[in-house]
Amino acid sequence: MNYIKNGVISLLLVQFLKLSLVSAKLEYTVVVDANKDPSSLNCSEDAFITIMDVSVKSEGYCKSASCIIDNSDHVVLRRLCENSTNCLIYGSNFSSACLLEQRRFDLSYLCEAPISLDCSFESDLLCHWEQGTDDDFDWTRHSGKTHTGNTGPDSDHTTNSKYGFYMYIESSGKDRNDIAQLISKPIVCKHVQCLTFWYHMYGNRIGSLYVYKKNRTQMDIVWERHGNQQNQWREAYMNLYCDEEFQIVIEGKIKDSFQRRLGDIALDDIYLFEGSCENGVKIICTFEDQQACGLNNAFDEPEYLSWTIEQDMATANGPAVDHTIGSENGFFFHLKSLEDSGKGRLESSLITFIGPKCLIIWYYIIGNNANNLTLYQMSIDGKREIMSVHGDTEENWKKSTISVYIALNDKIIIEGSIKQIGSISLDDISLSEGACIGN
Numbered sequence: 001m002n003y004i005k006n007g008v009i010s011l012l013l014v015q016f017l018k019l020s021l022v023s024a025k026l027e028y029t030v031v032v033d034a035n036k037d038p039s040s041l042n043c044s045e046d047a048f049i050t051i052m053d054v055s056v057k058s059e060g061y062c063k064s065a066s067c068i069i070d071n072s073d074h075v076v077l078r079r080l081c082e083n084s085t086n087c088l089i090y091g092s093n094f095s096s097a098c099l100l101e102q103r104r105f106d107l108s109y110l111c112e113a114p115i116s117l118d119c120s121f122e123s124d125l126l127c128h129w130e131q132g133t134d135d136d137f138d139w140t141r142h143s144g145k146t147h148t149g150n151t152g153p154d155s156d157h158t159t160n161s162k163y164g165f166y167m168y169i170e171s172s173g174k175d176r177n178d179i180a181q182l183i184s185k186p187i188v189c190k191h192v193q194c195l196t197f198w199y200h201m202y203g204n205r206i207g208s209l210y211v212y213k214k215n216r217t218q219m220d221i222v223w224e225r226h227g228n229q230q231n232q233w234r235e236a237y238m239n240l241y242c243d244e245e246f247q248i249v250i251e252g253k254i255k256d257s258f259q260r261r262l263g264d265i266a267l268d269d270i271y272l273f274e275g276s277c278e279n280g281v282k283i284i285c286t287f288e289d290q291q292a293c294g295l296n297n298a299f300d301e302p303e304y305l306s307w308t309i310e311q312d313m314a315t316a317n318g319p320a321v322d323h324t325i326g327s328e329n330g331f332f333f334h335l336k337s338l339e340d341s342g343k344g345r346l347e348s349s350l351i352t353f354i355g356p357k358c359l360i361i362w363y364y365i366i367g368n369n370a371n372n373l374t375l376y377q378m379s380i381d382g383k384r385e386i387m388s389v390h391g392d393t394e395e396n397w398k399k400s401t402i403s404v405y406i407a408l409n410d411k412i413i414i415e416g417s418i419k420q421i422g423s424i425s426l427d428d429i430s431l432s433e434g435a436c437i438g439n
């Protein structure tokens, strides 16, 4: 939890988020001819002109290969048009020598309009998302339960009620491996953007949910989940790095099985903002970069054990898959004792990210109820327990949600205690603005 580094930035970004939008762009070309009326460059009301290219047409006296438009004319063009929604270009505006005889050239420009890809699906317009057409079926907008029992959510995520809408893939009547895609408007590239949304994947025969980053030549998987994720809405978040324009494709896929379909996958509350997820609304520790996220082992008592970052512990008394990506390739924090008993303590860095926060932690305890995981908040007034759980017969990833009020320079302490052979694992620890609601 790199609180010190991210704290101030996080608070600023929260303020900034409401204003942060991505852009959609449309490219046009006009022919500018000095011997005719002025040419007009037009964008829609909320879109701004960017000059892309000025190239001399090949016919006439002016040979494109030999005619290079002076830099001063590019400057004039930009001054006349850029950051406006429309402008007029006269041939007489230009002074490049090669344009003197035949003032005729192509001018391509871009209309760039801010759009938001945020969508709660409460309106049937799907915001700036569209149904894919190169797929097998469409996503369905729906409220309340889906039409098939034992799969799908009972309510949407935004309103947590049967009146709120979400999108889902209706699995009944579909063929195995059928896909349905939701595709965003093109996104003008920024260094990094954070995409978050909530998904619901409940049922025995749930297929897969993929997010792709699509550019002109390829589609890359940036996020994926497979199979049953229990009857709850879960949050997905991913950084989208880019060096060119791209679209986001969210794809639901029917399970590769001949059994009756019971795999309704749902989606709600998409949110895209500039900056990385870690610096934005929340601090997230997935351990996928194999960094400890500001959590350090405290060896202040001699018998204390060490937490380590691991993956695929299937054969060594740990989870076979991590929580973030549900894969044997995913990483998590892990504590185990080779002896019968032991304790391991992790301490966060000092937190400067103050105020009411929601702390979420995913844990996996192997062993019986003698094995405990306890969280403390360490403040100037001392140490206070904020969560305590122990192992049970159901070994899987479980979630704990804790509302905390963080004061300046508080620390979070995570203590695992193993008394029976087994282990404790942690993944996807997040700290986000405000008390926990609807988690």
Ligand SMILES: [Ca+2]
Pocket (backbone or CB within 6 Å): 120, 121, 122, 156, 157, 158, 159, 164, 165, 166, 268, 269
């Ligand atoms: Ca909704």
Ligand SMILES: [Ca+2]
Pocket (backbone or CB within 6 Å): 131, 132, 133, 134, 135, 136, 137, 138, 139, 180, 181
């Ligand atoms: Ca479709």
Ligand SMILES: [Ca+2]
Pocket (backbone or CB within 6 Å): 286, 287, 288, 322, 323, 324, 325, 330, 331, 332, 427, 428
């Ligand atoms: Ca992980």
